[in-house]
Amino acid sequence: xxxxxxxxxxxxxxxxxxxxxxxxxxxxxxxxxxxxxxxxxxxxxxxxxxxxxxxxxxxxxxxxxxxxxxxxxxxxxxxxxxxxxxxxxxxxxxxxxxxxxxxxxxxxxxxxxxxxxxxxxxxxxxxxxxxxxxxxxxxxxxxxxxxxxxxxxxxxxxxxxxxxxxxxxxxxxxxxxxxxxxxxxxxxxxxxxxxxxxxxxxxxxxxxxxxxxxxxxxxxxxxxxxxxxxxxxxxxxxxxxxxxxxxxxxxxxxxxxxxxxxxxxxxxxxxxxxxxxxxxxxxxxxxxxxxxxxxxxxxxxxxxxxxxxxxxxxxxxxxxxxxxxxxxxxxxxxxxxxxxxxxxxxxxxxx
Numbered sequence: 001x002x003x004x005x006x007x008x009x010x011x012x013x014x015x016x017x018x019x020x021x022x023x024x025x026x027x028x029x030x031x032x033x034x035x036x037x038x039x040x041x042x043x044x045x046x047x048x049x050x051x052x053x054x055x056x057x058x059x060x061x062x063x064x065x066x067x068x069x070x071x072x073x074x075x076x077x078x079x080x081x082x083x084x085x086x087x088x089x090x091x092x093x094x095x096x097x098x099x100x101x102x103x104x105x106x107x108x109x110x111x112x113x114x115x116x117x118x119x120x121x122x123x124x125x126x127x128x129x130x131x132x133x134x135x136x137x138x139x140x141x142x143x144x145x146x147x148x149x150x151x152x153x154x155x156x157x158x159x160x161x162x163x164x165x166x167x168x169x170x171x172x173x174x175x176x177x178x179x180x181x182x183x184x185x186x187x188x189x190x191x192x193x194x195x196x197x198x199x200x201x202x203x204x205x206x207x208x209x210x211x212x213x214x215x216x217x218x219x220x221x222x223x224x225x226x227x228x229x230x231x232x233x234x235x236x237x238x239x240x241x242x243x244x245x246x247x248x249x250x251x252x253x254x255x256x257x258x259x260x261x262x263x264x265x266x267x268x269x270x271x272x273x274x275x276x277x278x279x280x281x282x283x284x285x286x287x288x289x290x291x292x293x294x295x296x297x298x299x300x301x302x303x304x305x306x307x308x309x310x311x312x313x314x315x316x317x318x319x320x321x322x323x324x325x326x327x328x329x330x331x332x333x334x335x336x337x338x339x340x341x342x343x344x345x346x347x348x349x350x351x
Contacts, residue, residue: 014055022051073108074319075132077123079146080139081115088235088263089291090308094138094160097312105320107133120146127153134319136160137169141203156322158315161206162338170322170337172314174306176206179343180213183258183286183304186345188221192256192284196229198243198268200260210260210288229254233264240267248275255283256351262287262294262303269297269350284351290344299349306343314339 020027025044032040033048040048051057076098078085085091095111102109110132114123127135127150134156137147142163150157151169162171187195197214200207215225228250231243240259244267247254257272259265265287269279277283279299287294290305318339 014057016057019048019051019055019057022055023047071131071133072106073110073132074102074134074136074316075110075112075127076136076138077112077114077146078138079114079120079141079144082113084115084236085113087237088261089293090261090289091138093291093308094312097309098136098316099312100309101313101316114146124149127155130155134158134323136315136319139204141201142205143203154326156319156326158319158322160311160315161204163205165205167338170318172311172318172339172341173206174308174311174341175343176209176306177213177216179288179304179306179345180210180258181217182343182345183288183302184214184217185221186302186347186351187256187258187284187286188217188223190256190284190351193223194229194251194254195256195258196231196247196251196254198231198233198240198247198257198259198264200233200235200264202232207260214258233260235261235263237263237267240264241271242267244268244271248272256285257283258286258288260288262289262291262301265301265303266293266297269301279350286351290346294346294348297350302348302351303346304343305346307341310341314341 016027016030020030023030023044025048029040029044030048033045034052076095078091099109112123112126114120123146130153132155135150136158137150138160140147140159140161140163144163147157147159147163147169158170158172159167160171161173162169184195195218197211199211202208202211211230218225229247231247233239233243240263243264244257247257248271257265257268259268265285269285272279272283272285279285285301287301287303288306289308290303294301294303318337
């Protein structure tokens with residue numbers, strides 16, 4: 001039988017039966033060899049492997065996965081509009097880490113956006129059909145029903161940033177509280193005393209923890225926490241502009257701003273410059289994420305680095321443990337189901 005690039009005469013892929021005939025064994029024996037079963041003699045294994053090589057047989061991985069009650073696919077679910085995903089460096093860094101950790105496995109990654117009710121309904125149907133082995137959830141709000149749905153479907157899942165301190169799903173996060181404290185303490189050490197904070201979406205637990213860190217750093221320094229110095233943002237550049245405008249209207253003499261993301265800090269910087277405020281001479285500015293935006297701003301932005309790529313890698317590692325424990329009832333789940341990675345303040349010219 002002539003073979004060309006794994007296809008027999010006529011362009012058809014060699015079948016399992018053809019491999020069995022070439023090796024002089026049964027179809028089931030070929031299947032056991034391909035799936036690594038130890039219940040095959042060395043001589044038989046060698047004969048099957050020789051037939052596979054001669055015919056250019058390529059196993060149907062989808063069929064193998066189905067037979068093993070698995071899909072070899074993981075869904076990265078982002079319950080946000082696509083526009084936000086492509087606008088914020090956080091998501092691309094997370095995706096890079098996830099992809100790098102998956103590269104050594106046979107798992108396929110599916111990127112799914114679920115920013116609206118229609119998309120969420122379709123996602124629910126897709127997950128209910130058990131078309132993936134596990135789910136990564138990124139940027140989940142406190143009131144999002146998706147995590148509870150996934151838990152009800154008993155699909156292994158890991159969430160990036162818990163919804164609350166009582167999160168039931170496995171999670172990976174950075175130390176948002178400590179990161180915010182380090183930013184404010186740096187500003188205090190530089191003599192700043194009227195320090196404003198532009199928060200992220202407070203429906204996101206990480207944004208709440210950054211606000212907690214901001215407040216506690218001020219209290220520990222013996223300074224009052226003025227709520228008029230706190231303005232909610234939404235992690236977007238336009239949100240940073242709006243928040244900075246309101247802060248200047250209320251407190252024109254402020255001398256520092258800690259923004260809950262680099263993207264919001266970029267928006268705040270525009271408003272400060274339009275108002276004639278020099279950075280850092282008049283107003284010190286700090287962001288969060290230490291993204292490329294921070295490095296390329298003028299002046300370069302001091303920012304809290306959270307190890308986003310490492311978080312993506314950790315999420316995959318934890319999810320693979322969860323999947324293994326789900327497939328094998330006797331398997332031991334991961335020892336740490338809630339990982340918190342350290343942050344680091346990267347000081348640049350803006351502060």
